[in-house]
Each structure stands twice: as C-alpha cells, then as structure tokens.
Amino acid sequence: MLTHCQTEVPCPVAVAGAGVQAELSAGLCAPQATISPKFLYDPLGSRLFEAICELPEYYPTRTEAAIFARYGADIARAIGPGATLIDLGAGNCAKAASLFPLLHPDQYVAIDISRDFLHESLARLRQRFPHIEMTALGQDFSSRLDLPADISPARRLFFYPGSSIGNFTPDEARGFLRRVRAQCDPDGGVLIGIDLLKDEQTLADAYDDALGVTAAFNLNVLRHVNQLLGADFDVRGWRHQAFFNRDEGRIEMHLQAMRDMLVRWPGGSRSFARGDCIHTENSYKYRKSAAIGLLEQSGFQATNAWVDVDEWFAVIHARAIGP
Numbered sequence: 001m002l003t004h005c006q007t008e009v010p011c012p013v014a015v016a017g018a019g020v021q022a023e024l025s026a027g028l029c030a031p032q033a034t035i036s037p038k039f040l041y042d043p044l045g046s047r048l049f050e051a052i053c054e055l056p057e058y059y060p061t062r063t064e065a066a067i068f069a070r071y072g073a074d075i076a077r078a079i080g081p082g083a084t085l086i087d088l089g090a091g092n093c094a095k096a097a098s099l100f101p102l103l104h105p106d107q108y109v110a111i112d113i114s115r116d117f118l119h120e121s122l123a124r125l126r127q128r129f130p131h132i133e134m135t136a137l138g139q140d141f142s143s144r145l146d147l148p149a150d151i152s153p154a155r156r157l158f159f160y161p162g163s164s165i166g167n168f169t170p171d172e173a174r175g176f177l178r179r180v181r182a183q184c185d186p187d188g189g190v191l192i193g194i195d196l197l198k199d200e201q202t203l204a205d206a207y208d209d210a211l212g213v214t215a216a217f218n219l220n221v222l223r224h225v226n227q228l229l230g231a232d233f234d235v236r237g238w239r240h241q242a243f244f245n246r247d248e249g250r251i252e253m254h255l256q257a258m259r260d261m262l263v264r265w266p267g268g269s270r271s272f273a274r275g276d277c278i279h280t281e282n283s284y285k286y287r288k289s290a291a292i293g294l295l296e297q298s299g300f301q302a303t304n305a306w307v308d309v310d311e312w313f314a315v316i317h318a319r320a321i322g323p
C-alpha cells in the first residue's frame with residue numbers, strides 16, 4: 001500500500017541527472033507540491049513560450065519591446081559599444097538580436113536551460129551576424145553561474161529581459177543578482193526588464209489567455225517531468241490555474257488535479273486528491289522603486305530606468321559597484 005508520498009530505492013531507468021531527479025522528487029513530495037518554473041522549458045515549452053509572447057493578453061513582451069524602440073538610443077548611450085553581452089535565459093535570442101544594431105557588442109553569450117532550443121536559435125543568429133563572436137551555454141543558472149574562461153571579463157553586460165527575475169522570490173532575486181555581480185568587473189553591469197504592479201485583471205489575463213496557450217505551456221511541464229524523472233503524470237487529469245496573490249504581490253501558476261490519482265516515478269510516488277495543486281510558477285510584480293532597490297541591494301547602482309507610457313514595465317540599466 002502506498003502512503004501519501006513515498007521515496008523508495010532509486011531506480012536506474014531514470015533519464016535526467018541525479019541532481020535534477022532529486023530536486024524534482026523533493027518538490028513533488030513537499031507538503032505543497034512544487035515543480036520549479038525552470039522545468040517549464042523543454043523544446044516544446046520554449047516554443048509555447050514564443051507563442052505566449054504573441055498573445056494579446058501577454059503585454060510584457062510588446063511593452064518591453066516598445067521601451068527598447070522608444071529609448072534604444074538612450075540605452076545604447078548608457079552602455080556604449082563593444083560590450084560582452086551575456087543573455088540570461090536567452091530563449092530564441094530575438095531580444096538580444098534586436099539590440100545588436102544599437103549596442104554593437106563584441107561578443108554575445110547566450111545562456112539557457114533549454115539547451116537544444118538555444119543551440120538551434122544561436123545557429124540561426126550566427127548566420128545573420130557573422131561578425132559577432134557568439135557562444136551558447138546550456139546551463140541552469142538558478143543556483144550558480146559559471147562562465148568559461150574564454151568569455152572576456154571586460155565590459156560584461158548581463159541582459160535579463162522579460163521579467164524572468166520575477167520567478168525568484170525577492171530574497172532569491174537578490175542572491176541571483178549578487179552572483180551576477182560577482183561575475184562583473186567594475187566596468188560591468190546589467191540591463192534588466194522588470195514587470196510592474198498594475199490592475200489585477202490585466203495581470204491575471206496575461207497568465208490565463210483565452211486560447212489556452214499558457215495552459216498548454218503550464219501542463220507541458222508534466223510531460224517534461226515524465227521525461228526527466230520517468231514519472232507517469234497523466235496530463236489530461238490536470239488543469240491550469242493562474243491568479244494574482246495580492247499579499248505576496250505575485251502571479252501564481254498551479255496545476256490542479258481534476259480527480260484522485262497516484263503518480264509514480266522510479267524511486268517514489270505521491271497520491272493527489274481531486275483539487276490538490278502543484279505550484280509551478282511565481283511571477284513577482286514590483287514598483288519601480290522596489291525594482292531599483294533590488295539591484296542596489298545586490299551590488300549595482302541604477303543609472304537609468306525607462307518605462308512605457310502606462311508604467312506597466314521597466315527596463316533598468318545598472319552598473320556594478322563596490323568590491
């Protein structure tokens with residue numbers, strides 16, 4: 001008889017590294033079951049995210065793009081040409097590519113956990129910009145950030161668009177930004193896109209679109225976990241949920257069980273009752289001052305913050321300070 005959650009002897013058939021499996025298993029067995037949002041991104045998840053960026057409800061991508069279009073020259077002046085542009089969570093690399101003609105980087109380093117998707121994206125980009133030296137790093141940067149020795153230490157600009165920083169709690173975000181700071185010389189900095197607090201309906205709609213693309217993106221994490229962990233999630237037994245948690249100032253995405261079920265994986269299992277949820281993503285929303293505060297508490301000094309006319313989104317450039 002299986003209990004609520006069991007961890008048994010590890011089985012050799014599992015498909016991801018032991019660290020990934022241990023992390024997934026621990027998350028699934030936690031009192032509030034969780035799957036880290038980084039697992040939303042396999043090749044299909046990355047493509048679904050591209051589709052989300054096209055949706056009318058998903059304002060962050062077009063709002064950030066409008067800021068780059070309007071203030072691109074100012075942003076380029078703040079940064080100057082010849083930087084080593086390091087794209088954190090590069091995805092299809094489209095945002096960085098749109099800035100190449102403004103920023104004229106010497107080197108472009110694209111980092112993403114979704115390795116295959118990243119390598120395909122960078123192969124296409126190399127053909128468009130053969131004069132820029134490019135490196136793809138398939139890496140999970142959530143707990144450490146490793147750059148190979150051949151990445152120039154001079155004039156590093158860490159590019160972190162799309163408000164991905166919001167997937168971390170504020171404490172985790174400060175820890176992450178400090179690790180980024182540790183990879184900068186004093187002439188380095190960050191260019192970061194941060195989503196701002198706004199009316200709750202706009203926020204909730206952005207994560208629960210009418211076509212159900214975000215629902216598919218969220219549900220796809222179960223297919224990915226099946227693949228990584230050898231689990232037997234039945235995707236049809238779950239439904240997407242997204243809501244704004246006012247107390248925490250964040251959108252939460254969950255997957256809710258539509259019936260009682262037992263999910264097994266090599267070395268473990270968990271039973272879910274109808275209505276139980278797996279927490280799959282947080283997306284914290286900030287006031288502009290708090291966003292600048294995050295950077296300033298992490299070894300950076302903001303030089304400029306550009307916002308759109310509705311003040312829905314901020315793009316902030318900050319220089320490395322301190323030792």
Ligand SMILES: C[S@@+](CC[C@H](N)C(=O)[O-])C[C@H]1O[C@@H](n2cnc3c(N)ncnc32)[C@H](O)[C@@H]1O
Pocket residue numbers: 037038041046049088089090091092095111112113114139140141142161162163164
């Ligand atoms: C919200 S998407 C943003 C993509 C693109 N930068 C943009 O702004 O449109 C987040 C990206 O970060 C990547 N990612 C998420 N967690 C990651 C992690 N822990 N390490 C490396 N990449 C990660 C995902 O694969 C995805 O491409």
